[in-house]
Amino acid sequence: MNILAQLIVSGVSVGMVYAVIAFGYQLTFATSKTLNFGQGEALALGALVGLTTINFLIGQAIGTFWAYLLMLPIVLVFGMAQGAVVEWLGVRQAIRMKSEAGWIMATIALGIIFKNLAENIWGRDPLKFPSPLPEQALQIGPVRVQPMEIAIVVGALALMLAVEIFNRTSIFGKAVVATAADRDAAGLMGVNTSLVITFSYALSSLSAAFAGVLVAPVTLTGASMGAVLGLKAFAVAIIGGLSSGIGAIVGGLILGIVETLTGFYISTGYKDVPGLVLLLLVLSLKPSGLFGKATIKKV
Amino acid sequence: MRRLLPLIAILALFAVPFVVTSPYYLHLLQTIAIFSIVVLGLDIVFGYTGEVSIGHAALFGIGAYTAGVLSMHFDLGLWPSLIVAPIVAAAFGALLALPALRVTGPYLAMVTLAFGTIIQILINELVPLTNGPLGVKFSTPALFDWRVYSKTLPFLDMSMKRMKEAQFFMLSAVALVLVVVVINRILASRYGRAFEALRDSPIACDCMGVSVYRHKVVAFVASAAFAGFAGVFFSYSEQYIAPNNFSFDLSVLFLLAVTMGGRKSRVGPILGAAIIVYLPNLLADIHLFRIAAGAVAAVAVVAGGASALRNPESRARVVVPVALCVAFFAFSLFLENIADYKLAVFGVMILFVVYYLPDGVVGFLKQGLAQAAPGLFARKAGSAAGPAGDAFVAAPQVDMERPLLEVRQVVMQFGGLKALREVDLEVRPRTIHGLIGPNGSGKSTMMNVLTGIYTPTSGEVRFEGIDIAGFKSPRIAALGVARTFQNVQLFGELTLLENVLVALQHTYKSGMAGIAFALPRARADEAAARARATAILAFVGLAELAAEEARNLPYGKQRLLEIGRALALDPKLMLLDEPAAGLTAPDIKELLAIIRKIRDHGVTVVLIEHHMDVVMSLCDRITVLDFGEKIAEGRAAEVQSNPRVIEAYLGGAAQAA
Incomplete structure (x- = not known):
């Protein structure tokens, strides 16, 4: 029983990382029906920029915890800029050319380029990210939890909440929602939809970069750290539904927990398999995802 | 001549191993042939149905590993693998495509990407089955020892190793030519037409009984089978496979090959395969890379310059890609060490192809040639009509005692809006039933409910006694x-004849295998369908336009073609949604005659129309909807004098009177 509880707790923190990345997919899918196939690379870049920044700040004799906090805004701004570049180079033109698959190829290509650049700047070997919180695990009831795992859950929820509040209350958020509901109509009402799409890509990469610095202290940091995470988040986004914020969280938790359980009870080698199985199962049973709404075709 | 072409190609390719004596280059050519098979298969999915697969390397790997497992555990060699591997790969393809294609969107791309990564992990993990990271060794088989003839034919005198290599190259070449032939047949068949049709209008495709979902799945499964088939050749050609051979990067390379070579052609994917096979060499040698970049820049300058001279308006469009090509060449001169930036260069290539070469090299050349010599690529008369058959088969069997269509208490709710409120409708067999009402009264919603585009929120829709509410459109x-x-x-991009042929899909009895082997039955099916389609076009008065593309028709004729296409389904019930809209007076006369003839052939008609003279002169019974409710039903005269109908059309005046 204790083992099960312990596994579920670690599954939750993994799952919340997936949820944040999947949330990023949802943001762009809502406004433009496209998503960034290089999201994993956005995550890795965020983590690596974070690493350089935090090391610089620690070098200025700032404590690791404060250095981490000071680093966050820099990473978030970098994430936004990176997302805007992806949108500008990879998505905007493809949408304009009405090319169905162009954006998929273009975002993959940008992902490859970013990864290659990261390898040349930071090297191919995984690096250690300084942990802002003590690495000593806390004993809470029957389970042991690393403080950073709690920080991941809190940080992930805070980010998603912040974006939701922004969308619901600010006027620009309303423009985002309007574009998501009907891009053409929003455009005719004077919403600058292409700016909204750029912005959604900026927010999407911001989420990925944030997920990168959240997860970096508990794993190794490197140019290829994002590939598998980005993939898992695909599964999460589809399981939860590409249009539902709650779906991303629930999907993330399901996948995170199932993976840790598989890793423990079957074999760590097969840890990545349930993602695909769940993905195919959900698509067969409820194609719009557990929390997604079926779309209505117009004739 | 055309039928001899594959044979000539095979013979020409047979000569290659005697001309190319370097084992290295022969192997390179062989790899190109093998990759071509995968890329040609991928083109069916990517080029024709417009879906993206980022998992073809994994399907290719599954084929290769099937050969590996058969040889390691069952001691079975090349030939059994060539049969088993495509089946295994196709099964995996079905496993992915069946769920992923149920929804429109980038789902197939996402699922195949996940699949590609996970298969690679699985191959690594399943050590007892696949030998894990250590990989599998193969030895190239000798087909027969032709050296016994070397006395008479001196060019056959060679070492055992070289003979094996030459023979395996020949085998791969035969496989490639056969694949090209089979793919040509599939694409020229009803499947190819369905692939074109489902991109033009998925909804119409579904409503003609040609399920978009099923055809996309078929395309993907066939494509997976080709990838698996090629995988077997790959393992025997490389003589060693390991999980790393089948990575994400290879899947992306395959996609690049289709796009760069040119989608929707046979030459394009083969050219693309040649490029991606040669690419690693290009990116490994800085001198070669500079030469290639220089050549591309030169071609861009010449082609761009020519285009700008001929058509000054295109100057702005041309200048960016040309500048990029030149800049890229300049960059290649500064680049010291290419190995580290290999992937970035590869990424830049993809971006460039996606934006500036969307139709690939073949498309680019075709465009250039078409400008230089117009008429070269004019549509061939191959799709012209043959001898005509009968437009109608025997009148459909219907039970005259009960209504053909019974709608009971149907509600269709969109969020808070009720587009249909508990509507009842009865259509008697072999009548023309009018469905009228002001704009927004729910007529088209009713059509969509009847044809399965919408699933009603509640209520029954009985067609010949079967409740079809919730059935999908193709069913x-x-x-x-x-x-x-x-x-x-x-x-739009199909000819008139082909538009009708798509709806005649249900008359074909032969399957994919019959088409691949061009069995007499498959040919008979096609001939019968063409005769029938010609007759149907004659019936709606469009016979002489049979070879024209549908998008070139004037509006009125488009509506007639839609009726002809619907007739091809041999329907019991035909739903006409505003057939007279936008038609001129003489056209309407023609339309009236056609609708009457359709009824006289035993087909029941439901007619939505705003032209009251059309409705009143044609309809046996009329139902009137207003704000989603049925407000009147009866014969024309009864409806015309009904005060609620008058009120609905003219407002409250009737009440005051």
Whole structure:
């Protein structure tokens, strides 16, 4: 029983990382029906920029915890800029050319380029990210939890909440929602939809970069750290539904927990398999995802 | 001549191993042939159905590992593998495509990407089955020892190793030519037409009984089978496979090959395969890379310059890609060490191809040639009509005692809006039933409910006694319900004849295998369908335009073509959604005659129309809807004098009177 509880707790923190990345997919899918196939690379870049920044700040004799906090805004701004570049180079033109698959190829290509650049700047070997919180695990009831795992859950929820509040209350958020509901109509009402799409890509990469610095202290940091995470988040986004914020969280938790359980009870080698199985199962049973709404075709 | 072409190609390719004596280059050519098979298969999915697969390397790997497992555990060699591997790969393809294609969107791309990564992990993990990271060794088989003839034919005198290599190259070449032939046949068949049609108008495709979902799945499964087939050749050609051979990067390379070579052609994917096979060499040698970049820049300058001279307006469009090509060449001169930036260069290539070469090299050349010599690529008369058959088969069997269509208490709710409120409707067999009402009264919603585009929130829709509420459109079409669309939904890029042929899909009895082997039965099916389609076009008065593309038709004729296409389903019930909209007076006269003839052939018609003279002169019974409710039903005269109908059309005046 204790083992099960312990596994579920670690599954939750993994799952919340997936949820944040999947949330990023949802943001762009809502406004433009496209998503960034290089999201994993956005995550890795965020983590690596974070690493350089935090090391610089620690070098200025700032404590690791404060250095981490000071680093966050820099990473978030970098994430936004990176997302805007992806949108500008990879998505905007493809949408304009009405090319169905162009954006998929273009975002993959940008992902490859970013990864290659990261390898040349930071090297191919995984690096250690300084942990802002003590690495000593806390004993809470029957389970042991690393403080950073709690920080991941809190940080992930805070980010998603912040974006939701922004969308619901600010006027620009309303423009985002309007574009998501009907891009053409929003455009005719004077919403600058292409700016909204750029912005959604900026927010999407911001989420990925944030997920990168959240997860970096508990794993190794490197140019290829994002590939598998980005993939898992695909599964999460589809399981939860590409249009539902709650779906991303629930999907993330399901996948995170199932993976840790598989890793423990079957074999760590097969840890990545349930993602695909769940993905195919959900698509067969409820194609719009557990929390997604079926779309209505117009004739 | 055309039928001899594959044979000539095979013979020409047979000569290659005697001309190319370097084992290295022969192997390179062989790899190109093998990759071509994968890329040609991928083109069916990517080029024709417009879906993206980022998992073809994994399917290719599954084929290769099937050969590996058969040889390691069952001691079975090349030949059994060539049969088993495509089946295994196709099964995996079905496993992915069946769920992933149920929804429109980038789902197939996402699922195949996940699949590609996970298969690689699985191959690594399943050590007892696959030998894990250590990989599998193969030895190239000798087909027969031709050196016994070397006395008479001196060029056959060679070492055992070289003979094996030459023979395996020949085998791969035969496989490639056969694949090209089979793919050509599939694409020229009803499947190819369905692939074109489903991109033009998926909804019309479904409503003609040609399920978009099923055809996309078929395309993907066939494509997976080709990838698996090629995988076997790959393992025997490389003589060693390991999980790393089948990575994400290879899947992306395959996609690049299709795009760069040119989609929707046979030459394009083969050219693309040649490029991606040669690419690693290019990116490994800085001198070679500079030369290639220089050549590309030179071609861009010449082609761009020519285009700008001929058409000054295109100057702005041309200048960016040309500048990029030149800049890229300059960059290659500064680049010291290419190995580290290999992937970035590869990424830049993809971006460039996606934006500036969307039709690939073949498309680019075709465009250039078409400008230089117009008429070279004019559509061939191959799709012209043959001898005509009968437009109608025997009148459909219907039970005259009960209504053909019974709608009971149907509600259709969109969020808070009720587009249909507990509507009842009865359509008696072999009548023309009018459905009228002001704009927004729910007529088209009713059509969409009847044809399965919408699932009603509640209520029953009985067609010949079967409740079809919730059935998908293709199934309803198969039961015998055909329709036309208010906003015309033709397959614009297909000819008129082909538009009708798509709807005649249900008359074909032979399957994919019959088409691949060009069995007499498959040919008979096609000939019969063409005769029938010609007759149907004659019936709607479009016979002489049979070879024209549908998008070139004037509006009125498009509506007639839609009726002809619906007739091809041999429907029991035909739903016409505003067939007279936008028609001129003489056209309307023609339309009236056609609709009457359709009824006289035993087909029941439901007619939505705003032209009251059309409705009143044609309809046996009329139902009137207003704000989603039925407000009147009866014969024309009864409806015309009904005060609620007058009120609905003219407002409250009737009440005051």
